[in-house]
Amino acid sequence: MMEPSSVSFSDILQYIIMGVQSGCIYALVAMGFNMIYNATGIINFAQGEFVVLGGLLMVSLTMTLNLPIPLSFAATTLAVTAAGVAMERFTINPVKNPTVLRLIIITIAVSIIVKGAAMGIWGKNSYFMRHFSGSEPLDFLGASLLPQTLWIVGTLVLIVAAYIYFFNHTMTGKCMRACAINRDAARLSGINDRRMVMLSFALSAGIGAIAGIIITPIIQMDYARGALLGIKGFGAAVLGGLGNSMGAIIAGILLGVLEAASAGLISSHYMDAIALFILLLVLFVRPSGIFGSSAAMRLKEF
Amino acid sequence: MKIRHVLTAMVAASALCLTSAAAVMAAEELHVGCILSITGKASWLGEPERNTVEMIAKQVNAAGGINGKKLVLHIEDDQGDNTQAVNAANKLIKKDKVCAIIGPSTSGTSMAIVPVVQAAKIPMISCAGAAVIVEPVAERKWVFKSPQKDSDCVKRIYDHLKTKKITQIGIITSTSGFGAAGRDQLKKIAAEYKMDIVADETYDPAATDMTAQLLKIKAAGAKALVNWSIEPAQSIVPQNMKQLKLAMPLYQSHGFGNLKYAAAAGDAAEGIIFPAGRLLAVDTVAANHPQKKVLAGYRDSYEKAFPKDKVSTFGGHAYDALWILVNAMKKAGNDPAKIRDEIEKTKFVGTAGVFKFSAADHCGLDKTAFELLTVKNGKFVVLK
């Protein structure tokens, strides 16, 4: 539309900050995908809905019921975790001899149900929420930074730390890893793999809820946001190598920055298309992702 | 085998037939359709509009109806979606056989159903702001609207910018019907007021972040910004501006006339200037002003009937539209063509201003219907 004006350093930094902010969310969604994928080989198409549920529940608890943020945070995460467990118990667990097609359609059905329920409960409005610690921007090398962005990055760091600790230093975590590597062998050595599947849904829903809670003050949540968040999170998961959570975190942030940069330098209208285009390109050229090894990929059945 | 297929087909057929039961209409009822965005992105328009038309229908019927006939409203929710609005218009015209339509709520949905009502020859009174809904009037024989025109809104904003001696402005508009029409008017009228639009950015109605656009506007050297949208996304612009510490004055359109939009932007909304009808600042309107009685009357009855809600200009547009229609129907009964002719002759003191419809003007309001308002301590007050 207008002549391209010169892009200053602070502008570029601003785009990077915006990108990291949404990238952290994609990373969290991607981690959720990976947990269920590692335990079951399923891509959970309802992953984005956990994020929406988290955001909307948090809005109700803090803005309508006026509960304090820490209490709402915990209650929301627990409630969505329970929803994840319920999903596994009622829709995944009862299916004997599942085909991939049937499992895909089941998780799609769950996503439609969650979306429909959210629409019934919260309506179609966008909901806004107070920032956790005010919306006064901070200066950062000429660019500005919202306190909420720090919350988002901090939460991601904490979750990653907890993730590393859980999978490397706890018995349950090690059992889950064993299941992901070889489910039959894990079962033979006495691990209850069915329970691990349930646990993976619980953790994945919990992480999704947290992603929804921390992003809502910035993006205004509504019932329909799940699909796009899900696709982008999946993009990050594929980019990082499906099943590889550390790869997903780097890929998620990378995707966010690419998106923000293309919004600033090309067009904000095509922002969503650009991220998806990259996803497709990676799928076609290197389905094992940037950080995934193609050998590991062949072991997984699709 | 054959029998099974026939039976299967019959099951399908009976399912189809079930839907064919037609509604039976009583002779002593007048059927009016309302297409409002009760849910969805424009629910902050449609909800007060729905409340208002239901409230008026009750009042009309309690007072004996229209010439003794009961007023029956068929309210359809288009969810702010253009295609749903077209389907709703078809349903109201074909199934419910309405004699006139109130709404839709937004410019996009209104533009979408203009061809439908034109072809069906059913009068419609839109509750949306864009002037293109009723212009050119030769191609809009059956279409009227009750809110002020966006072109007049642009003129009021440019008037104010001139008094501030600002000529370099940035505009940021939503790509929805209302935003796109506003963008056209902003650009068209700029020359007349010698405004220099140095940055022209747009955003998707579902966008969540306008930082990129605002950085471009800043780089282009704009001295003031006009933000034109009807969706909640408009509240993100002041938030992002605050985040980026952009100090230029922010003007909004009359699509900002619901306190919820200001609340969504929080303290970033302070100081926003926008033209709106007098309804939002009814207490500051002089007692001898011709609209005073209507404004206070509508606000009081609305806030009494819906104690949890605050009056908004959008509910006012539905108030004006339905009363204009009811007055026309008192003379014309339920004949769509006669109703249309009566609306075109209407003079009416409403919440949006003093209407004078004519064959050349299907809006009936001019720029004096607007008052410049601003946000102060989370409330709308008249700008001094």
Next chain:
Amino acid sequence: MNMKDYIGIGVLALIVAVMPFAVGNDYYLGVLVFTALNCLTCIGLCLLLGYAGQISLGHSAFVAIGAYASALLTTKLGWNPWAAMGAGIVISLVTAVLVGIPTLKLKGHYLAMATLGFASIVHVVLVAAVDITGGPSGVSGIPRLELFGLALDTDTRIFYFCWALVLVALYFAVNLIHSRVGRGLQAIHGSEDAASSLGVNITVDKIRIFALSAVFASVSGSLYSHYVLYIDPGPFDVMHSVLLITMVAVGGIHSIWGAVTGAVLLSLLPEGLSFLSEGLAQFNIQYKTDYDTLIYGAILLSIMLFLPEGLFDGIRRSFSFFSKTNTETERGQ
């Protein structure tokens, strides 16, 4: 074997012929027009999903391509609607081949996500390319179709035309299934490795069927444009793809008749629910159209959990239970 399919087509034709006389109201005929359009897309999708075993969550994109080709070429360039529809078919065909070549190499979850991504990209472009597509404001003033000088300007005429196309599509699909190509496709669904070792060129066949289903969707989109006379990106979002899959899966993916059953039932469901809500309103129970989505999801989930072969198969089995005729399967393996 084909006989019962032809009888089915004949019976459907009969129902179609009398329907406008049974349905007095133009509005409900309109609902049945939308039903026909969904049937058309679902027949194509069923060939892909049920017979070739490839999932696509991207068919809303092909419906959109057809709809926008018709709308834009007729309103902006003044093309004849039939020529525009043809152009839509060509664009969909080319797009399907281009997207299909890399996409159909993927399997299962990857394929589903790739097609979903494709559909999202098309939707984003429709919303964002304001100068071409009109963006969220859409395109209005689309002309009606004309057939041999006869304008398709009443709901009855459009109803007959659309359902005639459904019948043609059904006839075509039934013949395809029982041809060599059809048997090859079913072999792909069974086991791709086995099929290719027996000389079925699976990649080419998969792309062909993908392109064919895209053409069906594109025609359905064009008809939509010329019936509603106004389009915007709203109806062509990813949710529409999901709804199409739901229709096929609810009816039963392994039979063309299942796809038709599913498309008819789910297209009529909103009307059924609005009847229900009027009934419930008499008991002071509020039913909002917002709950429709929830009900779609619940139906899909129950079918997948309890009747994975779909409703059509369920109905058929209960009939064969009563009539105690032979129990051979439709697919004739």
